[in-house]
Amino acid sequence: MxxxxxxxxxxxxxxxxxxxxxxxxxxxxxxxxxxxxxxxxxxxxxxxxxxxxxxxxxxxxxxxxxxxxxxxxxxxxxxxxxRLQMVPLEIVVRNIVAGSLVKKVGKEEGYSLASPVLELYYKDDALGDPMVNETHALAMGWATIEQINKMKEIALKVNELMTKIVAKAGIDLVDYKLEFGLIDGKVMLGDEISPDTCRFWDKDTGEKLDKDRFRRDLGKIEEAYAEVYTRLKDALENA
Ligand code: C5P
Structure with a gap:
């Protein structure tokens, strides 16, 4: 190729x-x-x-x-x-309160959610990727209800699978962002899954092993990215 x-x-x-x-x-x-x-x-x-x-x-x-x-x-x-025809929506999946959810629910960072929270965001740099709901998405023609339902179903399945393997690596899967696209009308998961798009916390120490180290100038950014990769690789090899 x-x-x-x-x-x-x-x-x-x-x-x-x-x-x-x-x-x-x-x-x-x-x-x-x-x-x-x-x-x-x-x-x-x-x-x-x-x-x-x-x-x-x-x-x-x-x-x-x-x-x-x-x-x-x-x-x-x-x-x-x-090659996917991208849906202009992001789904953020949350298991633990952090980041932008802190101000929405009035809980401190680290509060464990009783069930996963799914949020929709409209992918638009000029608007700063605003949070939207399903009626916005339908009214604007960004996706059909069937596509949104399928995205949510995939997001929950991804959450079960990811939570399991991340836990094996001694890490909490706090939250992450997923993107989707279509091939012949079929919804597929796209984009990336990485410390740029997920929050990972060490289960024992609570240390942040993701892009929050860059966002908040916490130092040891490269080390954190390498550590989470190695731990997940080992967990997958031993799964
Ligand atoms: O900032 P916020 O708390 O809403 O982010 C939730 C999760 O989604 C975080 O893991 C963050 O890294 C990810 N995210 C992303 N790309 C965006 C917005 C959020 O990867 N455009």
């Missing part, structure tokens, strides 16, 4: 065309942004960790019956994914 022209450069990845119309060639970057692009920086070798971790997590989910866009890991920073 040939890597052709770059089609799109996002905050964390570059997407290239290929000579196969069914797939894209993805390259993961070290660039880090937070607070809707206001804070910018570099996390050394983040692209390598996020590429390999996404490949590993998508493979695990696929083996357990979740349809994802992942096809093949090519190199440290590159992977092949199926």
């Amino acid at each position: 040939e890597k052709l022209a770059m089609l799109y450069e996002g905050k964390a990845k570059k997407i290239y065309d290929t000579n196969d119309k069914n797939v894209f060639w993805v390259e993961y970057k070290d660039d880090a942004t937070a607070f809707n692009g206001i804070k910018k920086g570099t996390i050394v070798d983040k692209g390598i960790i996020n590429n390999k971790m996404s490949a590993m997590m998508f493979s695990y989910l696929q083996k357990n019956g979740v349809d994802t866009h992942f096809v093949e890991l090519l190199s440290d920073r590159e992977q092949i994914v199926r």
Whole structure:
């Protein structure tokens, strides 16, 4: 397969065309942004960790019956994914209160939720990815009710599978963001699963092993990304 022209450069990845119309060639970057692009920086070798971790997590989910866009890991920073027609909605799944939920429910960071919370966000940089509900999505034609229901069903299945393996690694899966797309009308999981898109806390110490270290200037960012990857890799190999 040939890597052709770059089609799109996002905050964390570059997407290239290929000579196969069914797939894209993805390259993961070290660039880090937070607070809707206001804070910018570099996390050394983040692209390598996020590429390999996404490949590993998508493979695990696929083996357990979740349809994802992942096809093949090519190199440290590159992977092949199926071309999805992206749904402009993100689903955030939450198991423990943190981040933007703190101010919505009036509980402190770390409060364990009795059941998973699913939130919808409209993917739009100019609007700062606002939280929306299903009626917004339907009224704006961003997705059909069947697609939203399928996204929610996949999100809950992903949550069961991810919680299990993350726990085996001695980590709490606090919250994370998922993106979806369509192939011939079928809803599939896309984008990435990495410390950029998930909150991971060490079960014993509560130490943050994710992008909050960058957002909050906590230091040891590279070490945290590497640690969570190694622990999840070991947990999956011994599963
Ligand atoms: O900021 P907030 O608490 O709403 O984020 C919830 C989860 O979704 C976090 O794990 C965060 O990393 C992830 N997220 C993301 N991309 C966004 C918004 C949130 O990966 N655009």
